[in-house]
Amino acid sequence: MSTIIDVENTYTSGVYGKRPVAIVRGKGALLWDAEGREYIDCAAGHGVANIGHGRPEIAAALAAQAQRLITCPEIVYNDVRAQLLQRLIEITPEGLTHAFLCNSGTEAVEGALKFARLATGRTGIVATLRGFHGRSMGALSTTWEKSYREPFAPLIPDVKHIRYNDLAAAEAAITEQTAAIIIELVQAEGGVHVPQADYLAGLAALCRERGALLIVDEIQTGFGRTGALFACNHYNLQPDILCLAKSLAGGVPMGAICLGQRVMESGRITKGAHGSTFGGNPLACAASLATIDIFEREQLAPRAAALSTQVFERLRSWRSPLIREVRGQGLLIGIELTKRVQPYLEALCERGVLALPAGPTVLRLLPPLVISEEQINRALDIVADVLG
Numbered sequence: 001m002s003t004i005i006d007v008e009n010t011y012t013s014g015v016y017g018k019r020p021v022a023i024v025r026g027k028g029a030l031l032w033d034a035e036g037r038e039y040i041d042c043a044a045g046h047g048v049a050n051i052g053h054g055r056p057e058i059a060a061a062l063a064a065q066a067q068r069l070i071t072c073p074e075i076v077y078n079d080v081r082a083q084l085l086q087r088l089i090e091i092t093p094e095g096l097t098h099a100f101l102c103n104s105g106t107e108a109v110e111g112a113l114k115f116a117r118l119a120t121g122r123t124g125i126v127a128t129l130r131g132f133h134g135r136s137m138g139a140l141s142t143t144w145e146k147s148y149r150e151p152f153a154p155l156i157p158d159v160k161h162i163r164y165n166d167l168a169a170a171e172a173a174i175t176e177q178t179a180a181i182i183i184e185l186v187q188a189e190g191g192v193h194v195p196q197a198d199y200l201a202g203l204a205a206l207c208r209e210r211g212a213l214l215i216v217d218e219i220q221t222g223f224g225r226t227g228a229l230f231a232c233n234h235y236n237l238q239p240d241i242l243c244l245a246k247s248l249a250g251g252v253p254m255g256a257i258c259l260g261q262r263v264m265e266s267g268r269i270t271k272g273a274h275g276s277t278f279g280g281n282p283l284a285c286a287a288s289l290a291t292i293d294i295f296e297r298e299q300l301a302p303r304a305a306a307l308s309t310q311v312f313e314r315l316r317s318w319r320s321p322l323i324r325e326v327r328g329q330g331l332l333i334g335i336e337l338t339k340r341v342q343p344y345l346e347a348l349c350e351r352g353v354l355a356l357p358a359g360p361t362v363l364r365l366l367p368p369l370v371i372s373e374e375q376i377n378r379a380l381d382i383v384a385d386v387l388g
Ligand SMILES: CC(=O)N[C@@H](CCCNCc1c(COP(=O)(O)O)cnc(C)c1O)C(=O)O
Pocket: 016, 046, 104, 105, 106, 107, 109, 132, 133, 134, 135, 184, 188, 189, 217, 218, 219, 220, 221, 245, 246
């Protein structure tokens, strides 16, 4: 294993803090390192592997498509892309009628910001404290974490951040100059913060009243993560723009920007307004169609909701001076500690559980939605032991 680590350390950029393990194989919710050690995956590739690792259906879809056509730019039509666009509009929340396909979450946010400014003719963007929307310059402008953002200033102008779950703050910030507000329906990277039910309805009403667009970033909450296919479904929320990525293509890089009537009826989303060489490539579309089949066949969203009830019941029964609060939705789980989380993440890794932080003091568990009850309970046994 040390050879793999030595080689990667020799050539990698150095921007990532890495656990001292080389993961080489996965199946379902389990991973194995180069020395054959098994891990229970509670990171799911940062919320990408909702359907689990090593799925034969995805491998088969990729192999079949790769033998037919891997790339096909959007200067022509394509059968698999057309099917995927139709499926995506069928399964996403009511009111979304069109989609732009891209290759990552940050690209989905970049495009969403561009479409919002184009459709409204306005420049103002409102984002939230602790929000995370990606690392490229436009998306980064809406990401809150100062250490991510400030070294790259000046970013795009006319972006302001307001407190999450604070409708009065939104009231003051959303004006006739506001193109859009962008929010997550659980602030994941920022510490696993769940919205109050009336907040979202209030935000949507405010946007309609003031002619601003509601961009919902479901890059991490989408595809069953919160116990519904989309977190919007919990609130019957109809976003004007919906950003998707991570689990969209079962682990294959893909993003999507779903667009509603208020964007499309502006008549300003015209030819040449945006583009992407790899966006909508048939390989990713084939993987996405196979992935959506799995979500539907295995009912992964209701499964996550049922498992979530058990997990939170168990977590909330724990009494430890180390635990400040347990919060989250579905299988997007946050355990806020009274100390820095890093040492506990390292201890968990040594004990065979891969988990994530969500800010400096929150332990985040993001298991694949296919994780078995036995596996999640074994992982919680280890978490309980490590948190002592
Ligand atoms: C170690 C590592 O990969 N860290 C990434 C993890 C990012 C995880 N979240 C991505 C994300 C993004 C960006 O998505 P992408 O470009 O990483 O695919 C947008 N919106 C939301 C709500 C998101 O959660 C990072 O720190 O940039």
